[in-house]
Amino acid sequence: MPYQLPDSELNLRERLYFPEVIQGVGIIMKQFLRNFFFGRQKDPDVLARDRSLSQNATIAYPEERVPYPPAYRGLHRLVPREDGRPRCVACYMCATICPAQCIYIEAGEYPDDPIEKYPVKFVIDELRCVVCGFCVEACPKDAIRMDTGEHAPPSYTRAAQVWDEKRLLRGPPVSYQNDPWLRRGSPSISPEKLQEMRARAKPFPLNATDEYAQTPGFSVRALASEAKGK
């Protein structure tokens, strides 16, 4: 028990009962009136709300949502390159580390590029996924992320919870300077595209900085201030 509750006999005033009841009714009335006359603040950041007037902490869920923290692990996505293909090189690291064994990969080769592999099939069973984020950490190519900020949406069939590479491949494309297909060139990428990708490439992040962890343009503070302004 965090409190030391006194366990002594009630005194006469408390045994009269009605004074205490009247005090309690007063407290409840105060609470009623402050919530009656003053509305709830709609700041989704509940802890930042000013609760000196109304103490209502409700978030009316479907209309208002709590912004997820930047490191929130949501639905997976396969990170695309600028040419629309996944960055994934089918190395099986994620499938190997996955404790729920929910990732299934079939590797394939580009016919004109004997070195580089790509996933012919990349399937995640979202029903089995335990959302541990190991796949993201294991990936050497930053090809799988959990930064969508979404939950796996509900579905009527189990089959709909098995996400293949076509559904997983989405979001803003990413290129890094040390990507092998940029350094040595790839016959499957047209020269102009390669030029563009090289121009946009950034250094590979060595630690999980904001850019690595977050989708560009996603800001908790911006969401909160936006909701405050409403």
Add this chain to the structure above:
Amino acid sequence: MRRFLGMVLFAICVPLSMVLLGRAVYWLVAGAEYLATSLGAPPTYGAAIANVILLMLVFVMTTAALLTIGERKWSAMIQNRIGPNRIRVFGNSAGGIFFLAADALKMLTKENINPSQRSRVLYELAPMAAFAPSFALFAVVPVGPAVDSVVNGVRTTVALQVANIDAGLLFVFGIASLAVYGTALAGWASNSKLAILGGVRASSQMISYEVSLGLALVGSMMAYQSLRLEEMVRAQGQLLWGFLPALGFFLQPVGLLVFFVSAFAETKRTPFDLPEGESEIVGYFVEYPGMKFGMLFLAEFIEVVVLAAITAAIFFGGWHPVLFEGWLRENLSPIWFASVCAGAFLTKVLLLCWLQLIVRWTLPRFRFDQIQKLCWKVLLPVALANVFITGALILVDPSLELLGLVGLVEIAAMAVITAAVSRKVEVPAHAHAAAAAVAGH
């Protein structure tokens, strides 16, 4: 800020709309009286019928139905929640009022499952027996003063009261005790062990509290020298020492307390809600489906409204506006003054309903032995002592001033005891943090 202004506006509009409602009711009652007289009915018949329809059916039923929503919405405000707001018309939830329609629809369209071993007649009778008496109680409540009205040159006197009978309070006690039949029959006729437990609890509790309910009002009867509620209200208009209105609140504070508690027990609502209990016996209405349950449920809220009305009539000056009464009487036409009076009464009723809901959401329920102890060992002796003391004080000073003085002293003593600093529970600083640290969080 918008909400604050809107709510202040709402709080101002409620009494004003009650005044307008009073004016409309006076107009309709006078019209009905004129119509009935011209059709050859004896005097006051038309007014009585109009009063039954307008006051009992429209006002009591509407208020009771709205209280079902009010209970949900107000409890939400008390507990820092939002409450029902999902049914919206043009994007506005209007305080959850639309849930009334949804509830009624749900009740009316539910499957009508009847227990096969029920006593058929009593089973069907019970919801009505619970519903009707609390409803009929409102017949003797004076909502507005009698006022002369002239319709088409015919002068009639109309009052917003269904029946101004001599028995008055005795009618109240008699009809209120009939309400026991509803719950007892519901428990018995369902042929269910849980229901009969609920019914037995309800009847024992209600019969016990009827004693203190009746005794609490004896003091008021003696003070106002009448059993008619209309005359009791009128007597509360007199002034003590020339400035203090002789409200029952000042003359009979102890009576008010005992009456309010006993009335609360009669409504079977939360501190006294042992007849129902979702976690143990479900309640005397466990076998009732759909709208039959709805009637038993609504009967509670009608009792809330009616007991608020009786409390307002006997202890809070009835239709006397109390504030600025002389000024209003001089500066308004009689019919508008009467409307203001009716509005004041209806506002008092609403405030007392609100107070009952506040109490209902403040207190946890009693244990059964505590209920009986409170009744027989506390309220009954206090009510008896109140009867004797009131009688003695009236005997000494028939002008009621001594009674008023003692009443004020009692109120002051109660205020002092209530405001006296209670024993503080000593909470060590950062008790939570320390506990969390120990638990390893």
